[in-house]
Amino acid sequence: MKQYTLTIQEIHKETEDTITLCFKQPGLRKIKYQAGQYITLILRINGRKYARPYSFSSAPSVDAALQATVKRVPNGIVSNYINEELKAGDVVEVMEPMGDFIYNAINPETEIYLWGVGSGITPLYSLTKEILNTQPNTKIHLVYGNKYKTSTIFLDQLVQLQEKYNSNFKLSNFYSQEDTIDEKEGFKGRISSSFVSDLVSKNINCKESLHFICGPSGLKETVKNALINLSVPLSAILTEEFEMVIDPKEFYDVEDSKVIIDFQGQQSEIFVPKGKSVLDVALDNNIEIPYSCQTGNCNTCKAKLKEGQLKMLGLTKEREDLAQDDFLLCCSYPLTNNISLEVI
Ligand SMILES: Cc1cc2nc3c(=O)[nH]c(=O)nc-3n(C[C@H](O)[C@H](O)[C@H](O)COP(=O)(O)OP(=O)(O)OC[C@H]3O[C@@H](n4cnc5c(N)ncnc54)[C@H](O)[C@@H]3O)c2cc1C
Numbered sequence: 001m002k003q004y005t006l007t008i009q010e011i012h013k014e015t016e017d018t019i020t021l022c023f024k025q026p027g028l029r030k031i032k033y034q035a036g037q038y039i040t041l042i043l044r045i046n047g048r049k050y051a052r053p054y055s056f057s058s059a060p061s062v063d064a065a066l067q068a069t070v071k072r073v074p075n076g077i078v079s080n081y082i083n084e085e086l087k088a089g090d091v092v093e094v095m096e097p098m099g100d101f102i103y104n105a106i107n108p109e110t111e112i113y114l115w116g117v118g119s120g121i122t123p124l125y126s127l128t129k130e131i132l133n134t135q136p137n138t139k140i141h142l143v144y145g146n147k148y149k150t151s152t153i154f155l156d157q158l159v160q161l162q163e164k165y166n167s168n169f170k171l172s173n174f175y176s177q178e179d180t181i182d183e184k185e186g187f188k189g190r191i192s193s194s195f196v197s198d199l200v201s202k203n204i205n206c207k208e209s210l211h212f213i214c215g216p217s218g219l220k221e222t223v224k225n226a227l228i229n230l231s232v233p234l235s236a237i238l239t240e241e242f243e244m245v246i247d248p249k250e251f252y253d254v255e256d257s258k259v260i261i262d263f264q265g266q267q268s269e270i271f272v273p274k275g276k277s278v279l280d281v282a283l284d285n286n287i288e289i290p291y292s293c294q295t296g297n298c299n300t301c302k303a304k305l306k307e308g309q310l311k312m313l314g315l316t317k318e319r320e321d322l323a324q325d326d327f328l329l330c331c332s333y334p335l336t337n338n339i340s341l342e343v344i
């Protein structure tokens with residue numbers, strides 16, 4: 001896994017609780033990325049190392065700087081630290097760009113629909129800029145939900161893009177908490193399945209449309225189900241998860257366990273209580289296993305199980321690429337009370 005050290009050139013305040021970090025591209029080893037991918041920031045806070053992925057809000061063909069937009073999460077360690085402590089001139093360790101929430105231009109006639117809520121706009125904003133700039137014949141619909149106009153990240157920039165590319169780009173805003181809203185500015189309420197169906201079915205080639213969804217699980221389910229009802233194939237529906245959500249019922253057979261971890265030739269024994277992932281407890285014990293997404297997508301935290309049984313919870317994508325004894329530690333929970341594994 002390649003790592004880089006980047007300097008923060010500027011910080012933009014987007015809304016009351018969101019900022020954009022603008023990193024200077026390194027002079028020699030420029031970082032290559034695709035719109036929709038993410039960069040992982042590595043920060044040391046109170047002596048512990050934290051890694052957190054942030055989608056690029058910049059687009060490679062449009063923006064000179066690498067940009068990541070960070071919204072505060074209530075009680076979140078890293079998002080609040082970034083918003084409060086980082087300043088222009090600071091240097092930050094990052095991992096190479098990753099992620100498959102990307103656009104591969106196959107047919108420029110394929111209409112693209114982007115569905116987002118809150119900070120889920122960041123990869124969608126990057127994709128919008130990149131596609132408008134590089135694919136003049138491709139139409140984009142962005143449907144974007146927020147509580148208030150003032151909490152809407154990139155609202156002014158998106159309205160400007162709509163004015164500039166008015167034949168290719170259509171923005172529909174939804175506001176769940178605004179009392180009154182001018183119909184030119186958007187809709188009141190949340191993105192509903194009837195809105196999804198009405199909008200997408202207007203497209204006579206809707207079975208060939210391409211969809212990107214980024215937001216809470218409720219949005220994903222609403223949009224995905226409406227699209228499936230219109231016979232849009234699952235392969236044309238891409239999703240990006242910012243947070244792993246696990247149904248508590250899935251922990252029914254998980255056990256408290258002693259876990260021996262072999263990492264870089266060193267063995268450590270930790271106690272993993274029921275409900276915590278092996279990765280979480282290892283990091284709490286200063287075993288600095290590399291990781292990034294914490295949602296079971298990037299493979300950075302992969303280990304081989306040597307003894308005992310683990311189960312992975314919260315995976316949102318089929319993982320046929322993993323061998324039977326491969327486990328992603330960010331999603332791994334013990335099923336037996338003695339486990340031994342090796343980080344690879
Ligand atoms: C692929 C990917 C891309 C991402 N891109 C962005 C981005 O562009 N902008 C951005 O602001 N964030 C993004 N995130 C989320 C980000 O990586 C962090 O998870 C988030 O900033 C919270 O970290 P924290 O250390 O502040 O919170 P933690 O201290 O890790 O968590 C504190 C509490 O908040 C909950 N929580 C964690 N994450 C979220 C969340 N996203 N929303 C609501 N509650 C949460 C946790 O369950 C926990 O209870 C992305 C995540 C992934 C996996």
Ligand code: FES
Pocket residue numbers: 291292293294295296297298299300301302328329330331
């Ligand atoms: S940290 Fe990405 S798969 Fe575990």
